[in-house]
Amino acid sequence: MDRPAWMAVLARASAGKIEALLREVPPLPPHRIIRGPEIGLTMMRGRAGGDGAAFNLGEATITRCSVSLEDGTLGHCWRLGRDRRAAELAALLDACLQGDALREPLLTRVIDPLRSQQAEAASLIARRAAATEVRFATLATMR
Amino acid sequence: MKPGFADPVFDSQEGFSALMQAMARPGRIQRCQMLRDLPDGLEPAAAAALLTLADAETPVWTDAQGEAREWIAFHTGAPLVAEPARAQFLLATRSMPDLVSLDSGTDETPQDSATLIVQLEALDDASGWWLTGPGIETAHRLSAQGLPADFLQQWNANMARFPRGVDIVLCAGEHLTALPRTTRLTEDG
Numbered sequence: 001m002d003r004p005a006w007m008a009v010l011a012r013a014s015a016g017k018i019e020a021l022l023r024e025v026p027p028l029p030p031h032r033i034i035r036g037p038e039i040g041l042t043m044m045r046g047r048a049g050g051d052g053a054a055f056n057l058g059e060a061t062i063t064r065c066s067v068s069l070e071d072g073t074l075g076h077c078w079r080l081g082r083d084r085r086a087a088e089l090a091a092l093l094d095a096c097l098q099g100d101a102l103r104e105p106l107l108t109r110v111i112d113p114l115r116s117q118q119a120e121a122a123s124l125i126a127r128r129a130a131a132t133e134v135r136f137a138t139l140a141t142m143r
Numbered sequence: 144m145k146p147g148f149a150d151p152v153f154d155s156q157e158g159f160s161a162l163m164q165a166m167a168r169p170g171r172i173q174r175c176q177m178l179r180d181l182p183d184g185l186e187p188a189a190a191a192a193l194l195t196l197a198d199a200e201t202p203v204w205t206d207a208q209g210e211a212r213e214w215i216a217f218h219t220g221a222p223l224v225a226e227p228a229r230a231q232f233l234l235a236t237r238s239m240p241d242l243v244s245l246d247s248g249t250d251e252t253p254q255d256s257a258t259l260i261v262q263l264e265a266l267d268d269a270s271g272w273w274l275t276g277p278g279i280e281t282a283h284r285l286s287a288q289g290l291p292a293d294f295l296q297q298w299n300a301n302m303a304r305f306p307r308g309v310d311i312v313l314c315a316g317e318h319l320t321a322l323p324r325t326t327r328l329t330e331d332g
Contacts, residue, residue, distance in 0.1 A: 034146050035218070066217075068144050 006097055006111050010090035011079040013114045018089045021110045028102075029069055031092050037065035037084035063087040069095050144210070145180050147194055147218035154178075158195030162312065165321035170274040170283030172266055176317045182210040184236050189262040189314035190214075196258065197221040197232045204230035206237055233259045239290070242297040247307040256324075259311045263289035266315040276326040285320065287313050298328055 010018070022028070039061060046057035064078040065087040075095025077087045093110065096102045148154035154177040161173040175188040184207050197203050197219040204227045205215055215234070216223055224230050227240040239261045248256035271286025272295075291297070301308045301324060308324035322328070 032146070034144050038151065066144075072144070074144055 001107055001111065003094070003098070006107070007077070007090075007094060009111050009115045009118065010077065010093055012118055013086065013090070015083050015086035015089060017114060017117065018086060018093070018110070021113055022089070025105060025109050028092055028096055031067040031069055031075075031095065033088070034066040034068050034074065035064070037063055037087040037091075039063050039082050039084070065091040067091045067095055069099075071099075073098050144217060145182050145214060147214075148177060148191075154191070155195045158191045161319060162192060162195060162321065165312065165319055166278075166310070166323050168278050168283075169276065169322055169326040170268060170279065170285040170320055172268050172318045172320045174317050175314075175319055182214045184208070184211040185214065186262055186314060187317045188319040189234060189236070189260050189312075192260050192312050192314060192319060193232060193234050194218055201231040202229055203232050203234070204240075205234040207234065211236070227257075231255075231257055233257060234262070235259065236262045242301045242309050245309045247301075247304055247309055250307060253306040253308070256307060257309050259309055261290070261311060261313055263287050263313055263315045265289070266313060266318050266320060268320070272328045272330060274322075274326050274328060276323075278323075279326070285313075287315075289315075295328060295330065298322070302327065 040063075041059045042062050044057045044060050045054045047054050060080055061082055062078055062080055063082055063084055063086075064076070065084070066074060066076045067088065068074050073095045075091040075093070075098070077090035077094060079087055079090065093106065097106055097111075157177055158175055161175050165171065165173045175191040178187045178190050178194070181187065181190055193203070193205075193215065197215075199220045199222075201221050202224045203215065203219060203221040204224050205212060207215060212223070215221075221232070227233055228244055228246055231246070233240065233245065239259060242259070245259065246255070246257040248254065265286075265288045267286045268284055269286075271284055274283040274285055275281075305324060310324055311322040313320050313322065
């Protein structure tokens with residue numbers, strides 16, 4: 001798994017879920033806060049139809065945090081929402097995951113469980129939505 | 144990477160207050176000691192002034208290299224430009240660029256001109272130049288060690304462009320003072 005993949009998982013995981021999994025692994029190394037965790041707004045841009053001219057869709061709340069380990073490795077996290085604790089934990093995990101020593105245990109015992117939880121939640125929503133699906137094929141043939 | 148302001152809101156307000164006092168009372172020395180743990184090559188007052196002023200919308204030029212340059216890019220979020228003329232804020236840690244080469248604004252928008260922050264060896268308000276002009280009742284003294292030898296000529300040329308012109312923030316260690324473009328400098332009272 002590469003860095004964008006684990007960051008995507010961490011950005012969607014709540015502080016409670018991360019902390020519960022971190023209790024199962026040896027304590028993470030000490031870290032130092034470089035910036036944040038701080039809450040701000042970012043402008044979300046969209047494109048009509050996916051390829052039209054960009055327009056400002058609206059502002060979203062984001063929380064960001066950067067930490068550094070004792071060896072100077074930097075970990076970053078930018079996530080939607082206002083969960084400061086999750087931002088700090090995700091930044092710390094990002095820093096730890098970049099080192100060879102901690103990557104394997106953290107990937108198998110923290111990131112993979114989080115990812116399967118998220119996949120399960122997404123598939124639950126997808127199945128609920130699929131149950132109420134309406135097919136408009138009949139309307140198309142009437143024209 | 145070293146951290147920036149510990150408390151971004153209050154520390155930058157403190158920095159802004161120090162800069163405003165410095166600009167309003169040219170030659171009076173202000174203290175800025177919010178930043179204590181800095182990368183090599185940066186000093187507390189100059190780093191605090193840049194962190195207070197620069198953001199993602201202000202191009203910054205600096206001659207700092209290595210970790211100091213990365214620190215500035217990370218904590219200000221400002222685009223770092225290679226040519227001093229394109230920058231809105233400049234931080235000179237070793238030798239300052241020529242004042243005439245910097246953006247001096249236009250006659251309609253003189254407020255768009257560049258602000259130069261210079262990191263010096265020492266500042267002293269008991270000896271040196273005589274400062275007169277707006278914000279100074281009679282005269283202030285100021286000596287700044289580490290400026291180029293032709294600084295007074297450059298400064299007079301800068302004043303001659305009024306209302307256009309560059310403003311300077313002089314920093315040494317935890318101390319800073321400002322020379323707005325309206326301040327006259329003479330070597331003897």
